Amino acid sequence: MTKPNAENERQKRAYFAYLREAHGRDNATIDRVAASLARFEASTRARGFRRFHREQAVAFKAKLSEAINSRTGERLSKATLLSTLRDLRAFFLWLAQEPGYRSKIAFSDADYFNLSDKDVAIARASRKANPPTLEQMRRVLEAMPIATVWERRDRALVAFACLTSARAAALASFRLGHVNVSEGVVEQDARTVRTKFAKTFRTDFHRLVPGAAEIVANWCAELVRDHAWGPDDPLFPQSHMGLAADGGFTPIGLARKGWASSQPVRDAFKRAYAAADLPYKKPHLMRDMLVHSYMSMDLTPAQLKAVSQSLGHSDVLTTFTSYGQLPTHRQSELIRSIAERPAAGAADPWSDLEAAFARVRAGRE
Missing domain, CATH: 1.10.150 (DNA polymerase; domain 1)
Structure with missing residues (x-):
């Protein structure tokens, strides 16, 4: 060395x-x-x-x-x-x-x-994103076990990611007080949430995956009712470890502190996909899933701006250039659909061009 x-x-x-x-x-x-x-x-x-x-x-x-x-x-x-x-x-x-x-x-x-x-x-060069579909995430949530408090925490984590498309670092650092279940909003406060570039913004629940909002609401209620959690306690707490009968360590409850890194978030997602017998997808792909889903809808400019702001973007272009890359099969479908559209009175492009020149000449005269 x-x-x-x-x-x-x-x-x-x-x-x-x-x-x-x-x-x-x-x-x-x-x-x-x-x-x-x-x-x-x-x-x-x-x-x-x-x-x-x-x-x-x-x-x-x-x-x-x-x-x-x-x-x-x-x-x-x-x-x-x-x-x-x-x-x-x-x-x-x-x-x-x-x-x-x-x-x-x-x-x-x-x-x-x-x-x-x-x-x-x-x-x-941008790499083709392959996000999960809304149906796949519904299947994942249904397949996740909920017998223990740690399993319910993990399911609530995945459901929360479906609702908010929050980044993994933010998911690991949210507190219960950041979530307003009744209004369906999350305050991503950079003073306590590990957001990108320490940006503070509000995220609304994107109710696209069936059942996700109910899972999150039930989890928040369980934390308050069964564990006496307050606004400053972690939304997704660490497991409290204790000694098992064989002398090893085993989870015995919830610790009143959040995860120090985003690795436990990725681990929870791996378990979730495995339970549904689906290939693992990174938590970050929730953002691609959300944007792709909205791109298939006929949204107004104001609605597109609302989606963009909810993801923490200042510019709508950032949202759709970063996460709106079309899958190649969808690209081909759209191109084919253009060719299949009925022609509305096929016009001769050359005659149109000649007419345009004539208007220009007339204007000069």
Whole structure:
């Protein structure tokens, strides 16, 4: 194992503080940057950053393109390459301005971390979303067991995701007081809910999956009635662990604290799909499911804006470009439907064009 370079470590700490305090980056982003820098240092055997040269960037880029993902056994994706190399370019651009490095590192050297235009296009290419259908989610909710309080919690979690399309991090951090069951709204308050970009907004219940609203209402009532939960208690609490008869740990109740990460949310979804004998779908695909469902309806512009705001988007285009990608089979159906529409008095396009020119000439005269 390569011995850490003390000077490099000092500069990295300074850069992490810069990202956190000057740019407001969160810990997850800083951890990703740290991993990118660790990859680079491993390739140079912790050579001092003062000795950085464009040749190191070129060599690292070539090595990274051949690296294998330990989880999949395949080469790293273009998206991973792009993210890693952008982290490194940003770091060395910052370092080139620091005292003691200005005469050592040229700004242009950092540009050698750039990927080719072709690889950038591949990395940015959108992938076809394959969200569940409303009928599949109805089936999932019906198949989930409810014998224990933990099973009812998990079912309420999936039902709540169907109603709100909230992100996994937000689902893990909601409190009971954020939900108004009678009005069918959820306040995504960034002071206590882990929303994207710390944005605060209201989400209305999207009552598209049958039974979801009733499941959530029953769960909220159970928390208050059977567990004396208040507004500040977690909506989806951790399991309280205790000792089993065999000396191992086992759930014995609900803890008065929420999940620290979104992993338990994904785990609950995996169990839910398994119970319904369906392939696993990420919680985030609830957003695609909702938008696809609304796209099949004849909504007014005001209704489309309401849907967009309910998802936390400032712009309607964000909603429908990010989550409104049509499945390929639906794309083909719509194209065929255009061709099958009856022609309303087929016109000669050339005669129309000649008439337009005639109007222009008449206007000039």
